[in-house]
Amino acid sequence: MTASVLSDWTPGAADKDIPPIGALLLTGVSLPAAAIFESPLAQNIAWMQRFAESHGARLSPHGKTTMAPALFRRQLEAGAWGITLATAPQCRAAFAGGVTRLLMANQLVGEPNMAIVAELIGAGAEFYCVVDSATNVTALGRYFAARGQTLNVLIELGVAEGRCGCRDSAQVEALVGVIAEQSALALVGIEGYEGMIAGGDEVAAVSAYGERLVETVRTLRASDTLRREAPIVTASGSKWFDLIAEAFDKAELREYYTPVLRPGCYVVHDHRLYAGAMADIKARNPGLIGDLQPALEVFAHVQSLPEPGLAIVALGKRDIGHEPDLPLPLRLYPLVSHPASAATAVDISRWKATHIMDQHTFLEIPRDTELAVGDVLAFGTSHPCLTFDKWRQMCLVDRELKVLDALETRF
Amino acid sequence: MTASVLSDWTPGAADKDIPPIGALLLTGVSLPAAAIFESPLAQNIAWMQRFAESHGARLSPHGKTTMAPALFRRQLEAGAWGITLATAPQCRAAFAGGVTRLLMANQLVGEPNMAIVAELIGAGAEFYCVVDSATNVTALGRYFAARGQTLNVLIELGVAEGRCGCRDSAQVEALVGVIAEQSALALVGIEGYEGMIAGGDEVAAVSAYGERLVETVRTLRASDTLRREAPIVTASGSKWFDLIAEAFDKAELREYYTPVLRPGCYVVHDHRLYAGAMADIKARNPGLIGDLQPALEVFAHVQSLPEPGLAIVALGKRDIGHEPDLPLPLRLYPLVSHPASAATAVDISRWKATHIMDQHTFLEIPRDTELAVGDVLAFGTSHPCLTFDKWRQMCLVDRELKVLDALETRF
Numbered sequence: 146m147t148a149s150v151l152s153d154w155t156p157g158a159a160d161k162d163i164p165p166i167g168a169l170l171l172t173g174v175s176l177p178a179a180a181i182f183e184s185p186l187a188q189n190i191a192w193m194q195r196f197a198e199s200h201g202a203r204l205s206p207h208g209k210t211t212m213a214p215a216l217f218r219r220q221l222e223a224g225a226w227g228i229t230l231a232t233a234p235q236c237r238a239a240f241a242g243g244v245t246r247l248l249m250a251n252q253l254v255g256e257p258n259m260a261i262v263a264e265l266i267g268a269g270a271e272f273y274c275v276v277d278s279a280t281n282v283t284a285l286g287r288y289f290a291a292r293g294q295t296l297n298v299l300i301e302l303g304v305a306e307g308r309c310g311c312r313d314s315a316q317v318e319a320l321v322g323v324i325a326e327q328s329a330l331a332l333v334g335i336e337g338y339e340g341m342i343a344g345g346d347e348v349a350a351v352s353a354y355g356e357r358l359v360e361t362v363r364t365l366r367a368s369d370t371l372r373r374e375a376p377i378v379t380a381s382g383s384k385w386f387d388l389i390a391e392a393f394d395k396a397e398l399r400e401y402y403t404p405v406l407r408p409g410c411y412v413v414h415d416h417r418l419y420a421g422a423m424a425d426i427k428a429r430n431p432g433l434i435g436d437l438q439p440a441l442e443v444f445a446h447v448q449s450l451p452e453p454g455l456a457i458v459a460l461g462k463r464d465i466g467h468e469p470d471l472p473l474p475l476r477l478y479p480l481v482s483h484p485a486s487a488a489t490a491v492d493i494s495r496w497k498a499t500h501i502m503d504q505h506t507f508l509e510i511p512r513d514t515e516l517a518v519g520d521v522l523a524f525g526t527s528h529p530c531l532t533f534d535k536w537r538q539m540c541l542v543d544r545e546l547k548v549l550d551a552l553e554t555r556f
Numbered sequence: 557m558t559a560s561v562l563s564d565w566t567p568g569a570a571d572k573d574i575p576p577i578g579a580l581l582l583t584g585v586s587l588p589a590a591a592i593f594e595s596p597l598a599q600n601i602a603w604m605q606r607f608a609e610s611h612g613a614r615l616s617p618h619g620k621t622t623m624a625p626a627l628f629r630r631q632l633e634a635g636a637w638g639i640t641l642a643t644a645p646q647c648r649a650a651f652a653g654g655v656t657r658l659l660m661a662n663q664l665v666g667e668p669n670m671a672i673v674a675e676l677i678g679a680g681a682e683f684y685c686v687v688d689s690a691t692n693v694t695a696l697g698r699y700f701a702a703r704g705q706t707l708n709v710l711i712e713l714g715v716a717e718g719r720c721g722c723r724d725s726a727q728v729e730a731l732v733g734v735i736a737e738q739s740a741l742a743l744v745g746i747e748g749y750e751g752m753i754a755g756g757d758e759v760a761a762v763s764a765y766g767e768r769l770v771e772t773v774r775t776l777r778a779s780d781t782l783r784r785e786a787p788i789v790t791a792s793g794s795k796w797f798d799l800i801a802e803a804f805d806k807a808e809l810r811e812y813y814t815p816v817l818r819p820g821c822y823v824v825h826d827h828r829l830y831a832g833a834m835a836d837i838k839a840r841n842p843g844l845i846g847d848l849q850p851a852l853e854v855f856a857h858v859q860s861l862p863e864p865g866l867a868i869v870a871l872g873k874r875d876i877g878h879e880p881d882l883p884l885p886l887r888l889y890p891l892v893s894h895p896a897s898a899a900t901a902v903d904i905s906r907w908k909a910t911h912i913m914d915q916h917t918f919l920e921i922p923r924d925t926e927l928a929v930g931d932v933l934a935f936g937t938s939h940p941c942l943t944f945d946k947w948r949q950m951c952l953v954d955r956e957l958k959v960l961d962a963l964e965t966r967f
Contacts, residue, residue, distance in 0.1 A: 175645055175668040209874075209915065231915040232870070234586055251915070254857040254870060254930050257586040277860055278929040280892060308916060309860035309868050446665040449688055449720035457720050459643070459665060463620075463945055463967065481691060503941050504620065504642040504662070505719060518689040519665050530914050534874055534946070537967070556874065556948070 163551065164538055170444055170546040171478050171488065171521050177445040177464045179532060179539040180523075181413060183549055185438035186216075186541075192435055193386075193411045194223045200390040200406075201399035205229045205248050205379070207409025210530045212555045213539070214242020216412060227271070229407045233258035236272065238555035240265050248379070249274040250336060250407065252281050252301075252309065259288045266294050273377070275301040275336045277310050279323045286327025295329055299336040299377055302361055304354060307341035317361060321370050332370060334377030334403070335362040339385050348429070351385045355392025362402065379405035384422040386411075387430055409530070413441035416473050416525030441529050442475060447520045448505065454512045458522060461504035465524060466531030471498035472506055472524040481519035488546075493522065574962065575949055581855055581957040582889050582899065582932050588856040588875045590943060590950040591934075592824060594960055596849035597627075597952075603846055604797075604822045605634045611801040611817075612810035616640045616659050616790070618820025621941045623966045624950070625653020627823060638682070640818045644669035647683065649966035651676050659790070660685040661747060661818065663692050663712075663720065670699045677705050684788070686712040686747045688721050690734045697738025706740055710747040710788055713772055715765060718752035728772060732781050743781060745788030745814070746773040750796050759840070762796045766803025773813065790816035795833040797822075798841055820941070824852035827884050827936030852940050853886060858931045859916065865923045869933060872915035876935060877942030882909035883917055883935040892930035899957075904933065 197204035203226035227246030236247045253274045289296045303310020339351045362378040381389035393404035414437040445460035476490035500507040541550040608615035614637035638657030647658045664685045700707045714721020750762045773789040792800040804815035825848040856871035887901035911918040952961040
């Protein structure tokens, strides 16, 4: 590997490091490095696809989590209907990575962003975005009419004190009228996001919201305002997907609609936030077979041991998400302190990160710990999205920590 | 621009967007976009260089802030002695960007990272790193001796309950002995970071720490353990640089040593955290001429106006730093609500961000505000480092918001 460190480096390629395929993560890769374990990754992709299908729903995983086109392709190969994205540049990156059905779960705002989408549509993309504003609808109608293109839109139905979206059926109805005035816009369904519901009986509120989405799309279909044979109704992040799937799981929807689930984080899951959500889902659905497994970890060296009980780790906000939880210590590989058993992982899940800076994490460790500068620690996270965007390349690894592939991200 | 949206897109290039040079930021660039204003940028680079020189110090700006080689080159052209970095891959990126004197303000840990540095040294880099651990010193000595290379090291002197670094002179002395056993290591000075000092009389503590660094390097020089004609003494982030500069500003240091300051954030400064620090520096130094100016802003569209008093902005944790402060609203450009005066900015510094998610910011706005989806808002930040790493390309702009250049980052 040494000989190729600089010669492999090209502008635009990975800047933290290019994971050398076939190398061992612990000794052959510049750390810190983000690792995705192949086995739970493959299992999660298959599990969620089966879950959606078992409820008669399509799966359009939220791609903003990973922005890794290689993972999008695997999700599509497993049967996903499309990929959900948050912005026009994300749609462009996904399309360039081979995704042709793009669901942008946001309003398309600003002419340079409309220009990106117009070019994607021109290049053959099947594109959908959401609308909740008459101003935006008019701007989109004019922009795409001037180009002779049709833009598929879904009305976003939000929740009071939530994020985007129409708040009630009167607003929806008014927006339907505004959309109808724009011949370049094709209203094809309803979109929502239940993740903003918080407080009170959340389970009941999420289920009721799912039903409200179904009622709304039914009403629109009955009023003959939709320009799609099987109108779309879509919602679901990674926390409440079972409740949304249940609300969408009706014979009528299976036959005459296109129900679409959009979880994103499930693909690598996590070690606390979504692990807890999954436990709740299992509790709500005792018959559920299998579950999601954490697949993303970040490996880093012990950088300094300046005082008893304190380890400084070469891992910072530039390398790993730190919200809602600081990095979660998982395992120690004693490369330096016990080289003879370097590959034998020691459980350190009782250790605790107390502080994180741009390039350093502070770890409270037992005072009698045998630890050395150069030992390697593996960390998990809560909420994977903000770890993916720290890396241009991640290491796909097997159980033995051998690098199988380099996964590029396109943030 | 429309025609080139996809054809310009190449893997490895900017994924959020390639800023079109000559375009106007408000109407010709996909937003959100990060903008660096040329005039305050140039002023900050010149100001800090003059400041360091006026105290007889060299400037080695911390490059981890921006990781933008084009900015490193401008800092060097303005007279900087070198560029400071945090990791081996950062050093590689800087070297590939034309930086030949690299000061890594961390221990060099792990063989793959040592391999990167060995290759940089072999390619002609003048490289320095810090040490605080006997284990690390031994590992470095063996690694570089086996390659027939000499590694320049500085002993890190830390503070109690701080981050890395030897805590007292006994630890320093012991480490000097360990370094002396490694013929491949050249001890060339002392390094410290005063940014961990907090609580009590911070000004007095930082000044005392600066003096301690000077005393330590004097002691080492007197004991003839340093292998550099003009030994290095270096410290200083962007908050206390005046106090460190004052501690280093001695006739003896100017003549026989290489005092090096390492602020990083100054290059674009900020709108709150370092703005406050600069006010303190001005208060401590009434004779100081000029000051630093904020040069970094992030521009984003109003995405949704779902309820009175609430605007959802198409700007998230993926686009802007949010610590220690949420994005700071600066100005409104009423592109849609008042197109005739779209380029006339309205002061919105009394508006307040209340929440940020991966791709959205929640903004509390006056209920009678005339605002439309598609209007553009400019935001400032506290602490610029965690905004730079959200972008692969940033827009260098003039006062009229015309894009002068695309600045690539190498995180």
